[in-house]
Amino acid sequence: MSFVHHHAPHAKPGPGDVCLAIHADRLLARPDVSQAAQLPCCGDISGLAEDHAPPLLHVGALDGRACWLRAVGGSEAPALAGWEWHDTRALLGVFTPAQSHAVSCARQLLWWDRRHRFCGVCGTATVEVVEERARRCPQCGALYFPAVSPAVIVAVTRGDELLLAHNRNFRPGMFSLLAGFVDPGETLEQAVVREVSEEVSIRVNNLRYISSQPWPFPNSLMLGFRATHADGEIEVDGKEIEQAGWFKRTALPDIPRPGTVARQLIDAWLRE
Numbered sequence: 143m144s145f146v147h148h149h150a151p152h153a154k155p156g157p158g159d160v161c162l163a164i165h166a167d168r169l170l171a172r173p174d175v176s177q178a179a180q181l182p183c184c185g186d187i188s189g190l191a192e193d194h195a196p197p198l199l200h201v202g203a204l205d206g207r208a209c210w211l212r213a214v215g216g217s218e219a220p221a222l223a224g225w226e227w228h229d230t231r232a233l234l235g236v237f238t239p240a241q242s243h244a245v246s247c248a249r250q251l252l253w254w255d256r257r258h259r260f261c262g263v264c265g266t267a268t269v270e271v272v273e274e275r276a277r278r279c280p281q282c283g284a285l286y287f288p289a290v291s292p293a294v295i296v297a298v299t300r301g302d303e304l305l306l307a308h309n310r311n312f313r314p315g316m317f318s319l320l321a322g323f324v325d326p327g328e329t330l331e332q333a334v335v336r337e338v339s340e341e342v343s344i345r346v347n348n349l350r351y352i353s354s355q356p357w358p359f360p361n362s363l364m365l366g367f368r369a370t371h372a373d374g375e376i377e378v379d380g381k382e383i384e385q386a387g388w389f390k391r392t393a394l395p396d397i398p399r400p401g402t403v404a405r406q407l408i409d410a411w412l413r414e
């Protein structure tokens with residue numbers, strides 16, 4: 143079970159290929175996604191193809207099958223018998239890791255494609271480069287490749303306690319790990335130290351990289367770390383972070399859903 147991103151400019155979609163149909167923050171899947179989420183094939187969405195102009199974009203291979211993206215425009219997502227539009231964030235919790243990777247890749251490619259229709263240097267309309275995943279300006283030659291924004295997320299421990307915080311953008315009552323974007327010119331380690339210091343005013347040490355996850359809201363790569371509390375008392379910034387504290391394994395608040403790197407880091411700590 144895997145997803146591999148690759149660029150196949152001469153590939154043609156077949157009716158049995160996987161199709162990721164995306165409408166704003168929603169994705170087309172079977173109505174009952176409580177067990178495993180089933181994704182449509184290109185043949186299943188031929189009804190959409192006639193009404194909605196953007197062509198299929200090749201994304202890669204999902205579990206050995208070619209995988210395509212169809213961006214569906216319009217203010218209302220069209221109905222398709224047997225299928226339903228689901229919130230993409232919620233689906234990541236029921237998807238297999240390979241499905242999550244495919245959706246992350248498709249959303250990031252779409253986000254990039256939509257934002258590079260015109261050259262940022264001279265304003266000319268760009269054209270697709272055939273041999274690689276890029277857009278090129280026919281006027282000045284500038285090349286635009288898909289870019290990701292690195293962000294760090296860190297599980298900070300103090301003895302047998304874990305630092306969890308409530309961000310103002312979270313759902314009510316939900317606590318997670320601290321996270322933030324890497325600044326230009328910064329190492330990942332510096333970003334971890336800075337984010338923790340800015341958000342809760344403590345110092346951390348013993349940084350250790352654990353794992354990463356492409357995160358498609360809209361184009362991040364989340365890099366997960368562990369760290370330990372060095373010194374200082376928690377003092378929340380009051381802007382992004384509204385509440386934060388040290389939590390024991392037996393008294394955890396509402397935490398992120400499975401399928402997120404935050405949850406993986408928390409679960410790894412819980413198993414220790």
Ligand SMILES: [Zn+2]
Binds near residue numbers: 261280284
């Ligand atoms: Zn240009």
